[in-house]
Amino acid sequence: MIEPSGFISAFIxxxxxxxxxxxxxxxxxxxxxGRSGYLAARTVVPAPASLPPAERRRTGTSVKLALAVGHDAVEMSGRDVATLSTVFAASGGDGQNCHAICETLASDDRKLSPTRFHNSVHNAPAGYWSIATRAMAPSNVLCAYDGSFAAGLLEGLCQVAVDGVPTLLIAFDTDYPAPMREVRPVPDAFxxxxxxxxxxxxxxxxxxxxxxxxAPATPLASAELEALRRAIPAARSLPLIEALARGCSSSVVLDYLQDVQLQLDISPTSDAAESERQQVTGAATR
Known part of the structure; x- marks a missing residue:
């Protein structure tokens, strides 16, 4: 919903x-x-069991990552996965696949695998998602460099507000091997x-x-988590995710564009109900 105050609102x-x-x-x-310490470890991305074997063998890390988090979110929501509109947001493509393509093009044998090519396009995870879920609902794919999560969240919120339909946001990034890592130092998948x-x-x-x-983006109190937030574009979501984990009303600011950030006011379930009641009451008295 779009409130008179200028807020765009939705329920998670x-x-x-x-x-x-x-x-x-x-x-x-x-x-x-904050109830337990953070133990850093390499990201382990599971194979996408929802895909047929032939497509499963062709997928790269970005597709596996997008499908894994997408399925987990939908399962938690209790929604019918095939009916959800989707927004995919990533600051780049599949880094490993991009590296392999560049190696091929720099070699004497420059014949490129069709699988490599179709996995190189930015909307590849959205295509595999539709195969895995048989979803026919609208799907948008976008990129806004380090502000890609905020851009994707805004797009998802706008779809909810304007179209009045539940929407699934999937934001992800994968690492780049050397030498590309030297100019795009994304260290791991998120x-x-x-x-x-x-x-x-x-x-x-x-x-x-x-x-x-x-206002400036909200840093995380944990030095290790703050380093993670700054290192991977999709991890710019962590102030919001941390607020959801804490389960208390809070306000955070996420990185977006150079001179514009995204402020989020989060109200947990009980507080969300009261906020909704006040909005309805306020609208009725205006």
């Missing part, structure tokens, strides 16, 4: 998370809430997914109200 029903030291959202909650809905439901985790701001 599901979360998927996979990254360095985070196997999934369930295991990450205690760490992000993915996050959110199911956004226009109304509160029994699966609602929190309400989020978004607006643009010129």
């Amino acid at each position: 029903e599901g979360i998927g998370l996979l990254g360095p030291g985070f196997a999934n959202w369930s295991e990450a909650k205690d760490t992000l809430a 993915g996050v997914a959110l199911v956004l809905a226009p109304q509160q439901s029994t699966h609602t985790l929190a309400r989020v109200d978004a607006r643009l701001t010129d």
Whole structure:
């Protein structure tokens, strides 16, 4: 919904998370809430069981990552995966696949594998998602460099507000090998997914109200998690994910564009219900 105050609002029903030291959202909650320490480890991306064997063999890390967090978020929400509109956001493509293509083009034998080519396009994960889920709902794919998560979240919120339909946001990044890592030093893979809905439901985790701001991005108290947030573009989502893990009302600012950031006011389930009641009451008295 678009509020008179200028906020764009939605309700979060599901979360998927996979990254360095985070196997999934369930295991990450205690760490992000400060109840346990952070143990850094390389990201382990599972094979996409939802794909037929032939497509599964062709997938790269970015596709596997997007499918893993997307399925986790949808399962948590209780929604029918085939009916959800989707927004895919990534600051780049599959780094390993891009590296392999560059190696081929720099060699004497420059014949490029069709599989390498179709995995190189930015919307490859969206295509594999539709194969895996048989989803026919609209799907958007976007990139905004280091602000890609915020751009994807804004797009998802706008779809919820304007079209009134639940929307799945999947944001992800993968690492680049040398020598590209020297100019794009993304050290590891990180993915996050959110199911956004226009109304509160029994699966609602929190309400989020978004607006643009010129305030600086919110840093994380943990030095290790802050380093992770700054190192991987999709991990710019961590202030929001940490707030959801803590389960208390809070306000955070996410990196977006050079002079514009994204402010998010997060209200957990009980507070979200009260916020919605006040909005309805306020609209009725105007």
